[in-house]
Amino acid sequence: MSVALPLSASRSRTTAATGRKLSSPEAAELARRLRQETQGEVLFDTASRGRYATDASIYQIMPIGVFVPHSEQDVALAIDIARELQVPLLPRGGGSSQCGQTTGAALVIDTSKHLRSIVGMDLEAGWVEVEPGMVLDHLNAELKPHGLWYPVDVSTSAQATLGGMAGNNACGSRSIAYGNMVHNVLGIDAWLADGSSVSFGPLAGLGAKERAIADFVQGLAERWRAEIESRWPKAMRRVGGYNLDIFHPQSERPYTGDGSVNLAHLLVGSEGTLAMTRRLRLKLSPVPRAKVLGVVNFPTFRAAMESAQHIVTLGPTAVELVDRTMIELSRANPAFRPTIDAALIGRPAAILLVEFSGDDRAALLRQLRALVALVADLGLPGQVVQMPDEAPQKALWDVRKAGLNIMMSLKGDGKPVSFIEDCAVPLAHLADYTDALTQVFEKHGTRGTWYAHASVGTLHVRPILDMRRDGAAKMRAIAEEASELVRRYRGAYSGEHGDGLCRGEWIEWQFGPRLADAFREIKEHLDPAKLMNPGKIIDPPKMDDTSLFRFAPGYKTITLTPVFDWSPWNVQNDPATERTTAPGTGGDAAGGFAKAVEMCNNNGHCRKFDAGTMCPSYRVTRDEQHLTRGRANTLRLALSGQLGEDAFTGDAVAEALDLCVSCKGCKRDCPTGVDMAKMKLEFLAQRRLRRGASLKDQLIARLPDYARFASRVPWLMNLPQQVPAVARLMERWLGLSAQRRLPTWRRDTFARIEPSLGLASRDETLDAAKPVVLFVDTFNGTFESENATDAVRVLRAAGYTVHAAGSTRSPLCCGRTHLAAGMADIAKSKAHALLDALLPFARRGIAIVGLEPSCLLTLRDEMLAMGLGEDAAIVARESLLLEEFLAREARAGRFAPALRPATRAMRVHGHCHQKAFGAMQPVLDVLRLIPEAKPELIESSCCGMAGSFGYEARHHAVSMQMAELSLLPAVRAAPDAIIVADGTSCRHQIADGAGREALHVARVLADHLLP
């Protein structure tokens, strides 16, 4: 939906400094012309604008509108239209900036969706030319086979675009070896605000227009040379202001290898305020053939800080800090704990990760030994964990990269705030600087966690502040005291994340009034109408202007009685101890739901395409709306009344959640644990309370209720598969895609077969020596009863007494289908019945084993948030997927059936909920019990079927695109392999998309049982 809304309909926080306030007719005219004259997507509705009103900073400014160009031509046209209408422009990539660079009352131009190609390369010469929306990791994936990479390895490499990286003069962990963006950019083609195209590069090769610009800047640089030399921070990590020092570089690392001048470096770090980047020419580096890592353990934080200056003399490619708090936070995350533990010796106060890389492994090992000797000389013998192998190194780097995000998972209104987190000081002063700043934090009743780039004196630290209460005043006081320290130690105030809104006012403080005026002259020369990203670098607002805060004082949400229990999020925290209050005491008018939504800090980590599940719909559409962040923002705006009245159950939220397949990928992969699948259930329940349920929803939700009767007349129920006209009618009436084969009804359901299996009764099971309860869900019981009977065979072969729950006259159900249709009340009554049936077993510690991940894991997830009390927790504790149970029993020596060797390869696709609960390893473990089996995981996100999602006509195309991202190609690439998939929907999707039968792990095991 892209309807031009009156801007007054939204909470308008436009200021002259940060953009322009357009009247509704002006905004409508802008939208009309963009639609008429370009091929791009024009998003002017309030929800879309709201999704682009924030980045990873504390700020929020409603843009005038959003434009997503399809081509360079679209951008050029948009710039022309904007200029004619005098509308400011704000270029944007991944929107992962931490200082508010990408927020403004302007027309946002998002290049990340379509402008993301490599447009030229010369690998011999070592350069590549890219469009600005290309993501760093994607570029490096292309370069890897050639032994090359682009080495500015920012932590956000999976979402940062090259255009955004250049905009911020981004810096990676290995900047000590490779430098920042400015050291690695060879040329930039751009549009100026007047619509002209410029090509910035080495001074010697400039055209006439560019030469004139260079002359102008050189004139300024000469005029202020003495001022530059005296005021300019000498640190490599200085990214504030414009790079007026290109003619006389002040960085400790020269901008170019041969000392020449490159005009493109003027645009690097200019935050979209001078020009809109069209293409970037980048300098590539060879991928080092080997890397070794030494983890130095320190008894005190100060000792770590004092050592950094000595360690860098050994020539490392990275020296990264992880402090005690971060160590503990990482250890609290089960996914990270083994990795971090392997790096520790005792309980260090801090560790430094010291990496050496190059082509000569023997030389690197010598450097590692030199590190061990140096650390011993510093009084710390035996305090280095040596990691010569790549796998543990990579795992540890991943933990370090996740550092900031781990920290952000603190619940409550106080959050670690980024505003002084990348001040850079010379290494000789690092210990004194960090000591003094820690005292500043203490004085203001807060604390900070230290981590990151010790090699270059840029340590990240964020004090915990509550921006809704006294955060602004504390931020100002801390910033002033921090700046004094930076001055005392002759450092750079802005050393990595740019100026944006929170550091703009410090530019004059850092460089002095004359250089600030020189920056203004550069801006006026290149952008006289001040149309490019207003309020950044030149004329910035005050950092603590609360009218620009995302959570301003007085921030309120609607009152809501949630259907699910969100009380664990409804807490406040103590900034000094980080301890949280009791669940339910946080004062959230929405019962904790709003605070759960607010856990999204906009870091953009969900914009990823690498390992993990999050976020399948974004992977297909690349729309901000269909991203976990976009959804959380839409919910936040709705809950805080910024999308109008009753917006929470309205269409804007429904549209944002429509393609969420409830895969729970974000529950696991989002660093702050945003659980959009559960949030969608809350939304669906609340919407249904207001609007009721559709016929299609009723039909799908009530399937467990009518399955027994329907399976008696399979000939009738299967008509849509046999008579195309019926399928077409189903599509028209119910919205179920005629292109889909519906599940096939059959008479031999598990309920009918069960009496012949001679399973144990309830009492026999309670008294048995080796009991287990099999929870047969509706889907396996009705459509694939062989999965359940095979599970029984496997369990019995290992001597278990098996009782089947949920199969006979009164079928049991986890309520999943009802939840998905918003029928939380019915789901609750189903859950009660299920608990009643399972409790006697669970109380005795008898495992309840399930086959369908989405059903069984409902017992461990949603049912705990339905207000069912301790009973739900008791049952959850004993509920296991078949493979989890068998792997556990095998480890304990209780499951060792006789199995014949495997004769075929095995490829395993994980159901999203299995992955979200870390339950994939047990599948592999159990399959490996089969002699000679070598099961391999398919690296896949969601299969795209996701319950009823893929059956719906309006989702069919997206569903198939999700499957084609990786799952179906991987299945096709292994024509002889057994495909293992535990999810009913996954098996269906594989059959529909690849024409292959996938098997539940129960069937694979049963097939290998020796008679």
Ligand SMILES: Cc1cc2nc3c(=O)[nH]c(=O)nc-3n(C[C@H](O)[C@H](O)[C@H](O)COP(=O)(O)OP(=O)(O)OC[C@H]3O[C@@H](n4cnc5c(N)ncnc54)[C@H](O)[C@@H]3O)c2cc1C
């Ligand atoms: C958790 C976390 C970790 C981070 N770690 C690092 C780190 O290790 N190192 C680091 O340097 N930064 C880091 N950052 C900050 C940020 O991720 C990087 O600066 C990143 O390079 C920004 O890329 P982006 O695509 O998100 O740019 P955006 O945020 O979209 O834009 C950045 C700036 O570039 C401008 N811009 C974007 N596209 C263009 C264009 N086509 N033409 C002109 N200007 C343009 C924008 O207007 C804006 O001013 C981190 C941020 C987070 C949230």
Ligand code: SF4
């Ligand atoms: S949803 Fe999670 S990963 Fe995505 S931006 Fe929000 S906090 Fe980051």
Ligand code: SF4
């Ligand atoms: S549940 Fe899955 S589809 Fe929905 S937002 Fe999270 S990762 Fe994306």
